[in-house]
Amino acid sequence: MSxxxxxxxxxxxxxxxxxxxRVMQEQGIEVEGINFFTGFCxxxxxxxxxxxxxxxxxxxxxxxxxxxxGIKLHIIDVIEEYKDVLLNPKHGYGSNMNPCLDCKIxxxxxAVEWVKQNHMRGFDFIITGEVIGQRPKxxxxxxxxxxxxxxxxxxxxxxxLCAKNLQPTKPERExxxxxxxxxxxxxxxRKPQIALAKQFGFDDFATPAGGCCFxxxxxxxSKLVDLWQARxxxxxxxxxxMLLKVGRHIRPKADFKMIIARDAGESKFLExxxxxxxxxxxxxxxxxxxxxxxxxxxxxxxxxxxxxARFGQGRHADEVEVEITVPDKPPKHIQTRPINVGHVPQEWxx
Amino acid sequence: MKQLELDARRLLCPLPVIKTxxxxxxxxxxxxxxxxxxxxxxxxxxxxxARIHGHQIVESVEEGDEITITVRVGA
Numbered sequence: 001m002s003x004x005x006x007x008x009x010x011x012x013x014x015x016x017x018x019x020x021x022r023v024m025q026e027q028g029i030e031v032e033g034i035n036f037f038t039g040f041c042x043x044x045x046x047x048x049x050x051x052x053x054x055x056x057x058x059x060x061x062x063x064x065x066x067x068x069x070g071i072k073l074h075i076i077d078v079i080e081e082y083k084d085v086l087l088n089p090k091h092g093y094g095s096n097m098n099p100c101l102d103c104k105i106x107x108x109x110x111a112v113e114w115v116k117q118n119h120m121r122g123f124d125f126i127i128t129g130e131v132i133g134q135r136p137k138x139x140x141x142x143x144x145x146x147x148x149x150x151x152x153x154x155x156x157x158x159x160x161l162c163a164k165n166l167q168p169t170k171p172e173r174e175x176x177x178x179x180x181x182x183x184x185x186x187x188x189x190r191k192p193q194i195a196l197a198k199q200f201g202f203d204d205f206a207t208p209a210g211g212c213c214f215x216x217x218x219x220x221x222s223k224l225v226d227l228w229q230a231r232x233x234x235x236x237x238x239x240x241x242m243l244l245k246v247g248r249h250i251r252p253k254a255d256f257k258m259i260i261a262r263d264a265g266e267s268k269f270l271e272x273x274x275x276x277x278x279x280x281x282x283x284x285x286x287x288x289x290x291x292x293x294x295x296x297x298x299x300x301x302x303x304x305x306x307x308x309a310r311f312g313q314g315r316h317a318d319e320v321e322v323e324i325t326v327p328d329k330p331p332k333h334i335q336t337r338p339i340n341v342g343h344v345p346q347e348w349x350x
Numbered sequence: 351m352k353q354l355e356l357d358a359r360r361l362l363c364p365l366p367v368i369k370t371x372x373x374x375x376x377x378x379x380x381x382x383x384x385x386x387x388x389x390x391x392x393x394x395x396x397x398x399x400a401r402i403h404g405h406q407i408v409e410s411v412e413e414g415d416e417i418t419i420t421v422r423v424g425a
Contacts, residue, residue, distance in 0.1 A: 037364050060364055060391070063398040072402055077368050242362065268415075272360050272388070 005124045005176040006030045007158070008115055010107055011073060012212045013061025015193055015205045016129030016161060021069050022200050023160040024127060027177050031127070033073040034114055035062040036107050038082040039241045040214045061206040068202070078110060079238055086215070087234050091137075091146075096221035098213060100138035101146070104130075108151035125156040125171045131193075132162045132186040141165065161185045161193070214245060223249055226350045230254065230294060239273070243293070246270065248311070249350035252303055256294030257350060260311050263288075275327050280308050283333065284321035287312020302336055309338035352381040359416070363391035367399045374405065374423055381423045382408065388415055396421070 009021045011033035021031050066073035085106045089099030108126060115123045132141050144166055148157045155170045163172065164184030172179040185192045197205060214220040223244045228234045230251070243259055246266050251257035261267040267289035270279070277291040290308040305322035314320035315338045325331040356373050358366035366387045373383055385396060396419045397407045404424035411418045 035364075037368060041364075060367065060395045060398065062364075063367070063395055063402070066402050067398055070402075073399070075364050075368050075371060075399075077365070 005171070006032070006122055007125050007127050007171075008111055008123045009033050009071075010111060010126070010128045011035045011062045011065055012129070013063075013065055013206055014129070014212060015197060015202070016131060016134070018065045018069065018129070018202065018205060019193060019196050019200070020127050020129040020160045021065075021071060022202075023182065023196075024177065025069070027181060029177060031069070031071050032121075032123070033062070033066050033069075033071050034111055035073055035075045036078045036082075036110060037075060038085075038103075038213070039079045039238050040082075040086075042212050042214055065205075074114070076110065076114070078106075081110075082106070083236070094137045094216065096216055096218050097224055098137075098215040098221070100135060100216075101143055103213070104128075104138045104143075104147050105150045108147055108153050108157060112152045124176060125158055125169070126153050127158050127160055129161060130159045132165050134188060158182075214241075220244055223350050226251065226257075227293075230257065239276070243273070243291075247288075247290075250307060250344070250348045251350050252307065252348050253296075253300060256292050256296040256300070256304075258290050258292055258304060258307060260290040260308060261288035274325060278324065278326050280305060280322050280324045282309055282312040282314055282320050283323045284319075285309075285312050285314030285317065287314065287320075301332075302334060303339075305334050305336040306339040307344065309336050310341070310344065312338075314338060352377060354381070354383050356383055356385045358385055358387040358389075358392070360388055362389050363395045366392045367395045370396055370421065371399065371403075374403075374421065377423045379423055379425045383421045383423065385419045385421065387417050387419070390417065392417055392419065 007024055007029050009017060009031050011017045024031050063073055085099055085102050089102040091101040094100050111126050130139050132139060132144065148154055158169045158171050159166065161183045162185050163179060163182035165186055168179055171177045227240060246269055247259040247261050249257055249259055259270065261270050270289040270291050273291050277293060278296060279289060279291045281287060281289045287308065288311050292304060296304065301324055305324065309320035309322055318337060319335050320338055321333055322336055323331045323333050356369055358369050366385060366389060370385050377383060400407050400421055406422040406424060408420040408422050
Protein backbone atom coordinates (compact mmCIF):
# COMPACT_ATOMS: atom_id res chain seq x y z
CA MET A 1 0.00 0.00 0.00
CA SER A 2 1.40 3.37 -0.98
CA UNK A 3 1.79 5.81 1.87
CA UNK A 4 2.67 8.89 -0.13
CA UNK A 5 -0.86 10.23 -0.56
CA UNK A 6 -2.43 13.12 1.26
CA UNK A 7 -6.03 13.82 2.13
CA UNK A 8 -7.87 16.81 3.51
CA UNK A 9 -10.61 15.97 5.99
CA UNK A 10 -13.74 17.92 6.89
CA UNK A 11 -13.53 18.15 10.67
CA UNK A 12 -16.65 19.05 12.62
CA UNK A 13 -15.32 18.28 16.08
CA UNK A 14 -17.58 15.24 16.44
CA UNK A 15 -16.67 11.57 16.60
CA UNK A 16 -17.35 10.52 13.00
CA UNK A 17 -14.86 12.82 11.30
CA UNK A 18 -12.34 11.96 14.03
CA UNK A 19 -12.72 8.26 13.23
CA UNK A 20 -12.58 8.83 9.48
CA UNK A 21 -9.21 10.56 9.85
CA ARG A 22 -7.79 7.86 12.07
CA VAL A 23 -8.91 5.15 9.60
CA MET A 24 -6.91 6.97 6.93
CA GLN A 25 -3.90 7.43 9.21
CA GLU A 26 -3.94 3.68 9.89
CA GLN A 27 -3.36 3.25 6.15
CA GLY A 28 -0.43 5.66 6.14
CA ILE A 29 -2.34 8.54 4.55
CA GLU A 30 -1.18 11.98 5.65
CA VAL A 31 -4.20 14.06 6.65
CA GLU A 32 -4.84 17.73 7.35
CA GLY A 33 -8.16 19.01 8.61
CA ILE A 34 -10.40 21.81 7.48
CA ASN A 35 -13.23 23.30 9.51
CA PHE A 36 -15.74 25.88 8.33
CA PHE A 37 -17.20 28.61 10.53
CA THR A 38 -20.65 29.56 9.26
CA GLY A 39 -21.71 31.61 12.29
CA PHE A 40 -24.25 28.93 13.19
CA CYS A 41 -21.71 26.47 14.55
CA UNK A 42 -22.29 25.14 18.04
CA UNK A 43 -18.92 25.77 19.57
CA UNK A 44 -17.06 26.86 22.65
CA UNK A 45 -18.09 30.50 22.57
CA UNK A 46 -21.64 29.74 23.67
CA UNK A 47 -20.17 27.94 26.64
CA UNK A 48 -18.05 30.99 27.30
CA UNK A 49 -21.07 33.29 27.40
CA UNK A 50 -23.30 31.49 29.86
CA UNK A 51 -22.50 31.06 33.55
CA UNK A 52 -24.03 27.61 33.72
CA UNK A 53 -21.34 26.25 31.47
CA UNK A 54 -18.48 27.69 33.50
CA UNK A 55 -17.54 24.28 34.83
CA UNK A 56 -17.31 22.89 31.30
CA UNK A 57 -13.95 23.03 29.66
CA UNK A 58 -13.98 25.86 27.14
CA UNK A 59 -12.57 24.18 24.11
CA UNK A 60 -13.14 24.20 20.40
CA UNK A 61 -13.88 20.57 19.62
CA UNK A 62 -12.51 20.73 16.07
CA UNK A 63 -9.15 21.97 17.38
CA UNK A 64 -9.24 19.43 20.17
CA UNK A 65 -9.92 16.59 17.71
CA UNK A 66 -7.09 17.77 15.47
CA UNK A 67 -4.71 17.76 18.40
CA UNK A 68 -5.76 14.25 19.42
CA UNK A 69 -5.15 13.07 15.87
CA GLY A 70 -1.88 14.97 15.50
CA ILE A 71 -3.05 16.79 12.37
CA LYS A 72 -3.06 20.42 11.31
CA LEU A 73 -6.46 22.13 11.26
CA HIS A 74 -7.34 25.08 9.07
CA ILE A 75 -10.42 27.03 10.18
CA ILE A 76 -12.11 28.96 7.41
CA ASP A 77 -14.51 31.87 7.83
CA VAL A 78 -17.41 31.26 5.42
CA ILE A 79 -19.96 33.53 7.14
CA GLU A 80 -20.66 35.68 4.06
CA GLU A 81 -20.74 32.88 1.49
CA TYR A 82 -22.91 30.75 3.74
CA LYS A 83 -25.76 33.27 3.57
CA ASP A 84 -26.69 32.06 0.10
CA VAL A 85 -26.71 28.46 1.30
CA LEU A 86 -29.12 29.33 4.11
CA LEU A 87 -31.32 31.71 2.14
CA ASN A 88 -31.57 29.78 -1.11
CA PRO A 89 -31.09 26.08 -0.49
CA LYS A 90 -31.59 24.24 -3.76
CA HIS A 91 -32.47 21.05 -1.90
CA GLY A 92 -34.63 22.70 0.75
CA TYR A 93 -34.62 22.69 4.53
CA GLY A 94 -34.72 19.89 7.07
CA SER A 95 -37.18 19.88 9.96
CA ASN A 96 -36.06 23.39 10.99
CA MET A 97 -34.07 26.04 9.10
CA ASN A 98 -31.28 23.56 8.45
CA PRO A 99 -30.26 23.30 4.78
CA CYS A 100 -28.21 20.18 5.52
CA LEU A 101 -27.74 18.78 2.03
CA ASP A 102 -26.85 22.16 0.50
CA CYS A 103 -24.57 22.77 3.47
CA LYS A 104 -22.68 19.53 2.93
CA ILE A 105 -22.34 20.23 -0.80
CA UNK A 106 -21.11 23.76 0.01
CA UNK A 107 -18.52 22.52 2.48
CA UNK A 108 -17.14 19.82 0.20
CA UNK A 109 -17.06 22.39 -2.63
CA UNK A 110 -15.10 24.78 -0.40
CA ALA A 111 -12.73 21.92 0.42
CA VAL A 112 -12.22 21.33 -3.32
CA GLU A 113 -11.40 25.04 -3.74
CA TRP A 114 -9.06 24.95 -0.76
CA VAL A 115 -7.22 21.94 -2.21
CA LYS A 116 -6.80 23.85 -5.49
CA GLN A 117 -5.57 26.97 -3.69
CA ASN A 118 -3.08 24.82 -1.79
CA HIS A 119 -2.08 22.70 -4.77
CA MET A 120 1.60 23.06 -3.90
CA ARG A 121 0.95 20.99 -0.81
CA GLY A 122 -0.25 18.09 -2.93
CA PHE A 123 -3.57 16.92 -1.51
CA ASP A 124 -4.92 13.97 -3.50
CA PHE A 125 -8.45 13.54 -2.15
CA ILE A 126 -11.05 14.67 0.38
CA ILE A 127 -12.55 12.66 3.20
CA THR A 128 -15.61 13.17 5.41
CA GLY A 129 -17.02 11.31 8.39
CA GLU A 130 -20.38 10.80 6.69
CA VAL A 131 -22.32 7.63 7.43
CA ILE A 132 -25.25 6.51 5.28
CA GLY A 133 -28.51 6.98 7.16
CA GLN A 134 -26.90 8.91 10.02
CA ARG A 135 -28.74 12.15 9.24
CA PRO A 136 -32.26 12.17 7.86
CA LYS A 137 -31.66 14.50 4.94
CA UNK A 138 -28.02 14.91 4.07
CA UNK A 139 -26.56 11.50 4.72
CA UNK A 140 -28.61 9.11 2.65
CA UNK A 141 -27.42 6.61 0.07
CA UNK A 142 -29.14 8.62 -2.67
CA UNK A 143 -27.66 11.96 -1.50
CA UNK A 144 -24.05 10.78 -1.27
CA UNK A 145 -23.52 10.90 -5.07
CA UNK A 146 -25.30 14.29 -5.18
CA UNK A 147 -22.78 15.75 -2.73
CA UNK A 148 -19.87 14.28 -4.73
CA UNK A 149 -21.23 15.56 -8.07
CA UNK A 150 -22.51 19.01 -7.09
CA UNK A 151 -19.44 19.86 -5.00
CA UNK A 152 -17.15 19.04 -7.91
CA UNK A 153 -15.23 16.53 -5.78
CA UNK A 154 -16.65 13.63 -7.82
CA UNK A 155 -14.79 10.41 -7.16
CA UNK A 156 -12.10 12.13 -5.12
CA UNK A 157 -14.54 12.26 -2.21
CA UNK A 158 -14.04 9.28 0.09
CA UNK A 159 -16.18 8.41 3.13
CA UNK A 160 -14.02 5.92 5.04
CA LEU A 161 -16.78 4.99 7.51
CA CYS A 162 -19.35 3.92 4.90
CA ALA A 163 -17.23 3.43 1.76
CA LYS A 164 -18.12 -0.24 1.48
CA ASN A 165 -21.75 0.71 0.87
CA LEU A 166 -20.79 3.00 -2.01
CA GLN A 167 -19.14 2.66 -5.39
CA PRO A 168 -15.33 2.57 -5.17
CA THR A 169 -13.78 6.02 -5.45
CA LYS A 170 -10.56 6.86 -7.24
CA PRO A 171 -8.39 6.54 -4.09
CA GLU A 172 -9.74 2.99 -3.72
CA ARG A 173 -9.51 2.05 -7.41
CA GLU A 174 -5.98 3.38 -7.72
CA UNK A 175 -4.88 1.57 -4.58
CA UNK A 176 -4.04 4.74 -2.65
CA UNK A 177 -6.17 3.26 0.11
CA UNK A 178 -7.19 -0.33 0.78
CA UNK A 179 -10.97 -0.62 0.42
CA UNK A 180 -10.95 -3.81 2.48
CA UNK A 181 -9.85 -1.79 5.49
CA UNK A 182 -12.64 0.76 5.14
CA UNK A 183 -16.06 0.39 6.77
CA UNK A 184 -19.69 -0.16 5.83
CA UNK A 185 -21.44 1.69 8.65
CA UNK A 186 -25.04 2.71 8.08
CA UNK A 187 -28.05 3.89 10.03
CA UNK A 188 -28.49 5.88 13.20
CA UNK A 189 -27.07 3.21 15.47
CA ARG A 190 -23.88 4.62 16.94
CA LYS A 191 -22.57 1.35 18.35
CA PRO A 192 -20.11 0.62 15.50
CA GLN A 193 -18.60 4.09 15.86
CA ILE A 194 -18.36 3.76 19.64
CA ALA A 195 -16.68 0.35 19.23
CA LEU A 196 -14.21 1.76 16.70
CA ALA A 197 -13.51 4.71 19.01
CA LYS A 198 -12.71 2.26 21.78
CA GLN A 199 -10.43 0.30 19.45
CA PHE A 200 -8.54 3.51 18.64
CA GLY A 201 -8.38 4.49 22.32
CA PHE A 202 -10.65 7.55 21.96
CA ASP A 203 -12.48 7.87 25.25
CA ASP A 204 -13.36 11.57 25.27
CA PHE A 205 -15.25 12.95 22.32
CA ALA A 206 -18.03 15.44 21.69
CA THR A 207 -21.51 14.03 21.11
CA PRO A 208 -23.72 17.05 20.39
CA ALA A 209 -27.37 15.95 20.35
CA GLY A 210 -28.45 18.09 17.41
CA GLY A 211 -25.29 17.89 15.39
CA CYS A 212 -22.90 20.79 15.16
CA CYS A 213 -25.25 23.49 13.89
CA PHE A 214 -27.75 25.80 15.61
CA UNK A 215 -30.00 25.66 12.54
CA UNK A 216 -31.10 22.15 13.53
CA UNK A 217 -32.43 23.62 16.79
CA UNK A 218 -36.16 24.41 16.76
CA UNK A 219 -35.94 27.30 19.21
CA UNK A 220 -33.04 28.90 17.37
CA UNK A 221 -34.76 28.48 14.00
CA SER A 222 -37.96 30.11 15.25
CA LYS A 223 -35.95 33.10 16.50
CA LEU A 224 -34.30 33.39 13.10
CA VAL A 225 -37.65 33.28 11.28
CA ASP A 226 -39.06 35.87 13.71
CA LEU A 227 -36.11 38.17 12.97
CA TRP A 228 -36.69 37.90 9.23
CA GLN A 229 -40.42 38.49 9.56
CA ALA A 230 -39.97 41.51 11.83
CA ARG A 231 -37.49 43.11 9.44
CA UNK A 232 -39.36 42.05 6.35
CA UNK A 233 -36.01 40.95 5.00
CA UNK A 234 -33.88 37.83 5.25
CA UNK A 235 -30.61 39.76 5.30
CA UNK A 236 -28.53 39.16 8.40
CA UNK A 237 -25.17 40.08 9.86
CA UNK A 238 -22.97 38.02 12.15
CA UNK A 239 -24.09 40.00 15.22
CA UNK A 240 -27.74 39.17 14.43
CA UNK A 241 -27.17 35.44 14.42
CA MET A 242 -24.86 35.56 17.44
CA LEU A 243 -27.52 37.40 19.44
CA LEU A 244 -30.05 34.67 18.63
CA LYS A 245 -27.92 32.34 20.76
CA VAL A 246 -28.13 34.56 23.81
CA GLY A 247 -30.83 35.51 26.32
CA ARG A 248 -34.60 35.47 26.41
CA HIS A 249 -36.13 37.01 23.32
CA ILE A 250 -39.36 38.86 24.01
CA ARG A 251 -41.27 40.77 21.34
CA PRO A 252 -43.90 42.98 23.00
CA LYS A 253 -44.55 44.93 19.78
CA ALA A 254 -44.08 44.01 16.14
CA ASP A 255 -41.36 46.64 15.64
CA PHE A 256 -38.99 45.71 18.44
CA LYS A 257 -37.88 42.83 20.58
CA MET A 258 -35.96 42.70 23.81
CA ILE A 259 -33.01 40.39 24.37
CA ILE A 260 -32.75 39.88 28.12
CA ALA A 261 -29.73 38.17 29.65
CA ARG A 262 -30.38 35.00 31.64
CA ASP A 263 -27.30 35.26 33.84
CA ALA A 264 -24.26 37.39 34.59
CA GLY A 265 -22.28 35.85 31.73
CA GLU A 266 -24.92 36.86 29.20
CA SER A 267 -25.27 40.33 30.79
CA LYS A 268 -21.56 40.83 30.28
CA PHE A 269 -21.84 39.65 26.70
CA LEU A 270 -24.76 42.00 25.96
CA GLU A 271 -22.83 44.92 27.48
CA UNK A 272 -20.56 44.64 24.47
CA UNK A 273 -23.50 45.63 22.26
CA UNK A 274 -24.47 48.82 24.14
CA UNK A 275 -22.80 51.05 21.56
CA UNK A 276 -24.97 49.54 18.81
CA UNK A 277 -28.31 48.94 20.53
CA UNK A 278 -30.56 50.69 23.03
CA UNK A 279 -29.80 49.01 26.36
CA UNK A 280 -31.52 48.93 29.73
CA UNK A 281 -30.96 47.48 33.16
CA UNK A 282 -32.16 48.04 36.70
CA UNK A 283 -30.03 50.40 38.79
CA UNK A 284 -32.01 49.98 42.02
CA UNK A 285 -31.91 46.17 42.13
CA UNK A 286 -29.66 43.47 40.72
CA UNK A 287 -30.94 42.36 37.38
CA UNK A 288 -30.10 41.47 33.81
CA UNK A 289 -28.79 43.59 30.98
CA UNK A 290 -31.24 43.87 28.10
CA UNK A 291 -30.92 45.31 24.62
CA UNK A 292 -33.57 46.39 22.15
CA UNK A 293 -33.44 45.09 18.60
CA UNK A 294 -35.64 47.03 16.19
CA UNK A 295 -37.39 50.39 16.35
CA UNK A 296 -38.86 51.29 19.69
CA UNK A 297 -40.96 54.44 20.20
CA UNK A 298 -40.25 56.66 23.23
CA UNK A 299 -43.74 55.88 24.49
CA UNK A 300 -42.79 52.18 24.76
CA UNK A 301 -39.76 52.79 27.04
CA UNK A 302 -41.88 52.33 30.21
CA UNK A 303 -43.16 48.99 28.90
CA UNK A 304 -39.63 47.81 28.10
CA UNK A 305 -38.43 49.01 31.52
CA UNK A 306 -41.23 47.16 33.33
CA UNK A 307 -40.33 43.97 31.46
CA UNK A 308 -36.62 44.12 32.27
CA ALA A 309 -37.51 44.91 35.91
CA ARG A 310 -39.62 41.76 35.97
CA PHE A 311 -36.51 39.62 35.38
CA GLY A 312 -34.39 41.21 38.14
CA GLN A 313 -34.37 40.90 41.90
CA GLY A 314 -36.84 43.77 42.12
CA ARG A 315 -39.55 41.71 40.43
CA HIS A 316 -41.78 41.94 43.52
CA ALA A 317 -40.89 45.53 44.40
CA ASP A 318 -43.41 48.36 44.03
CA GLU A 319 -40.92 50.43 42.12
CA VAL A 320 -37.67 49.73 40.28
CA GLU A 321 -35.33 52.27 38.71
CA VAL A 322 -34.23 51.36 35.20
CA GLU A 323 -31.50 53.07 33.22
CA ILE A 324 -32.14 53.32 29.50
CA THR A 325 -29.30 54.27 27.19
CA VAL A 326 -29.68 55.17 23.54
CA PRO A 327 -26.26 54.89 21.82
CA ASP A 328 -24.36 58.21 21.80
CA LYS A 329 -26.85 59.84 24.16
CA PRO A 330 -26.75 60.29 27.93
CA PRO A 331 -28.62 57.61 29.90
CA LYS A 332 -32.13 58.26 31.20
CA HIS A 333 -33.57 56.87 34.40
CA ILE A 334 -37.17 55.92 34.82
CA GLN A 335 -39.11 54.53 37.73
CA THR A 336 -41.28 51.57 36.86
CA ARG A 337 -43.42 48.90 38.44
CA PRO A 338 -42.27 45.45 37.25
CA ILE A 339 -44.76 43.91 34.89
CA ASN A 340 -46.82 41.17 36.47
CA VAL A 341 -45.74 37.69 35.40
CA GLY A 342 -49.23 37.05 34.08
CA HIS A 343 -48.98 40.18 31.93
CA VAL A 344 -46.15 38.77 29.83
CA PRO A 345 -48.18 36.83 27.25
CA GLN A 346 -46.63 33.59 26.05
CA GLU A 347 -46.81 34.83 22.46
CA TRP A 348 -44.35 37.61 23.31
CA UNK A 349 -41.69 34.95 23.87
CA UNK A 350 -39.92 34.29 20.60
CA MET B 351 11.92 40.02 13.52
CA LYS B 352 8.48 41.61 13.39
CA GLN B 353 6.26 42.32 16.38
CA LEU B 354 2.61 42.86 15.55
CA GLU B 355 -0.58 43.34 17.50
CA LEU B 356 -3.98 41.91 16.58
CA ASP B 357 -7.21 43.31 18.00
CA ALA B 358 -9.69 40.44 18.42
CA ARG B 359 -11.72 42.09 21.18
CA ARG B 360 -15.44 41.21 21.27
CA LEU B 361 -14.95 38.44 18.73
CA LEU B 362 -16.19 35.05 19.81
CA CYS B 363 -14.26 31.86 19.20
CA PRO B 364 -13.37 30.60 16.72
CA LEU B 365 -13.03 34.08 15.15
CA PRO B 366 -10.00 35.10 17.27
CA VAL B 367 -8.35 31.84 16.15
CA ILE B 368 -9.21 32.49 12.49
CA LYS B 369 -7.81 36.06 12.72
CA THR B 370 -4.66 34.73 14.39
CA UNK B 371 -4.28 31.99 11.78
CA UNK B 372 -4.64 34.44 8.90
CA UNK B 373 -2.25 36.99 10.41
CA UNK B 374 0.37 34.35 11.23
CA UNK B 375 0.22 33.19 7.58
CA UNK B 376 1.65 36.61 6.63
CA UNK B 377 4.50 36.40 9.16
CA UNK B 378 7.86 34.61 9.22
CA UNK B 379 9.45 32.21 11.64
CA UNK B 380 10.43 33.98 14.88
CA UNK B 381 7.99 36.89 14.47
CA UNK B 382 5.80 37.76 17.44
CA UNK B 383 2.05 38.34 17.31
CA UNK B 384 0.26 39.78 20.34
CA UNK B 385 -3.46 38.90 20.17
CA UNK B 386 -5.82 40.89 22.40
CA UNK B 387 -9.20 39.26 22.95
CA UNK B 388 -12.14 39.19 25.32
CA UNK B 389 -13.61 35.70 24.77
CA UNK B 390 -12.28 33.38 27.51
CA UNK B 391 -12.54 30.55 24.96
CA UNK B 392 -9.42 32.03 23.31
CA UNK B 393 -7.39 30.96 26.35
CA UNK B 394 -7.69 27.35 25.26
CA UNK B 395 -8.32 27.75 21.52
CA UNK B 396 -5.36 29.92 20.48
CA UNK B 397 -2.80 27.77 22.36
CA UNK B 398 -4.42 24.60 20.91
CA UNK B 399 -4.23 26.05 17.41
CA ALA B 400 -0.60 27.12 18.02
CA ARG B 401 0.41 23.66 19.27
CA ILE B 402 -0.95 21.80 16.25
CA HIS B 403 0.74 24.21 13.85
CA GLY B 404 4.11 24.27 15.64
CA HIS B 405 3.91 27.83 16.98
CA GLN B 406 4.83 28.82 20.53
CA ILE B 407 2.84 30.72 23.13
CA VAL B 408 5.29 33.12 24.72
CA GLU B 409 2.89 34.73 27.17
CA SER B 410 -0.76 34.58 28.15
CA VAL B 411 -2.06 37.34 30.42
CA GLU B 412 -5.56 38.01 31.76
CA GLU B 413 -6.14 41.57 32.89
CA GLY B 414 -9.68 42.58 33.73
CA ASP B 415 -11.87 41.54 30.83
CA GLU B 416 -8.98 41.36 28.38
CA ILE B 417 -6.77 38.45 27.51
CA THR B 418 -3.45 38.98 25.76
CA ILE B 419 -1.80 35.99 24.13
CA THR B 420 1.59 36.34 22.47
CA VAL B 421 2.44 33.84 19.75
CA ARG B 422 5.92 33.25 18.39
CA VAL B 423 5.66 31.99 14.82
CA GLY B 424 7.25 28.57 14.34
CA ALA B 425 9.35 27.27 11.49
